[in-house]
Amino acid sequence: MKNLPIGFIDSGFGGLTVARQSLRQLPNESIIYFGDSARVPYGPRPLEEVKEYIWQMTNFLLAKGIKMLVIACNTGTAAALKEVREALSIPVIGVIHPGSRAAIKQTHNRRIGVIATEGTIKSQVYKQALLEKVENLTVYSMACPEFVTIVEENRVGDFETQGIVNERLKPFVDNGVDALILGCTHFPIMRGAIQEAVGESIQLIDSGVETINEVSTLLDYFGLSRTANDAKQFPSTQVFYTTGEVNHFAKVAKNWLHKETIEVIQCEVKGNVLIETNHSEP
């Protein structure tokens, strides 16, 4: 059981920032990733539809064999975490609570900021998760959908970008927050620009980093962790599936994960199941 991979599911590329943290913090673990790029973004879709897609990816990975499932997508976590966790016999983790817990751990002045997509901010999942734990917090939330576009269009290093980010995040500086949750899995890609905009006195909370910390906690708790010795006997592996265009997916994944080669397998939706159709060039 412990030699099985950890499964990651996401609407597209975003969850790769969570997978990247798995490679960094848990190098002995194998991973298997599903990015539903053909149906991205999930944000504007009805909750029931998102839940259905999350179940399709979950069933696909369960059939491959996984020891733990990470819903590496804020919208997917909000829509389906509770239901999937209750239904599965393996541990299931989402990205919202780890970020919330880390912000509570870090804040000294109890003023916490959250940036995310419009859907996540409207759903107030972060605000609820935070206030359920500690009532006397002040939570400032802001949708920054243009940040997703900047990342997707590979404009993070552009001349104009820093100005846009500075302008957008100024209210958090003015309101004196001391912890800012990056509540969208795309945002760690532009972490440098965000830190530059808010200054060193605001601690950035990367949901991906914190999610993998919790993955590690639960793997240890359930005796499912692989040690360095295990990895010598059975080397760790990484496999990626997408409903999108495999070569484009491979290009982004290599870039974000700092890898020379990556195995990406093409999938399609048939009725309400996902099936494998093709492999990418290595």
Place this chain on the structure above:
Amino acid sequence: MKNLPIGFIDSGFGGLTVARQSLRQLPNESIIYFGDSARVPYGPRPLEEVKEYIWQMTNFLLAKGIKMLVIACNTGTAAALKEVREALSIPVIGVIHPGSRAAIKQTHNRRIGVIATEGTIKSQVYKQALLEKVENLTVYSMACPEFVTIVEENRVGDFETQGIVNERLKPFVDNGVDALILGCTHFPIMRGAIQEAVGESIQLIDSGVETINEVSTLLDYFGLSRTANDAKQFPSTQVFYTTGEVNHFAKVAKNWLHKETIEVIQCEVKGNVLIETNHSEP
């Protein structure tokens, strides 16, 4: 079940730094704390003896009713975590793995320092926990027993203290570590002096802070967390038991936990069980 307190056990005062984090990060939770001050320190005792004491405190708290047990003591964790976790039906957490995981999460240059008591350093539990997870780390360990004395003798603010700490921790600065684990529950009390000695570029890892983060993770995972609304219906409580001198215990606990009043109940060892004998003045 979820309205039961979280149990904390320790050889004496040290675990109060972990309990303090529970009050900060999880204000809706009730706590019940047992400090075995009459038999402190555990460090020099044979492993089997420590295990026996941990079981005595565990059985005492189980009889009171707890939903989770935290072994808030490095020596106790090394001696008994595995056995107690396997035997109990409630979640059991120690202080060693949370600190190790946080150091792996924080380090960028893969050079990690550990300071602890002589027993903990000799046992190499931190080094093992770190290298099991990530093999290509360099771990620098150092026993700092005099730091425990400084805290116990209330000499943290003394003129000479900063010089002693600077001198002792210089090797970590020279070796270029970027994360330093405070592997003894006394050390967060002198966090300011330690940070001053190593400079702002070394991130201090407080096992107590990280342990409560994991408590929060597991409470949520098992559906055992209390929300702000729960705390309105059934206000959270804090009760302390000690085999040591109650008024001295109450004085230290009030100071460390920043509380005006604290309820401390006297206990004694009878054969191999712990029994309540008396209450402190409030």
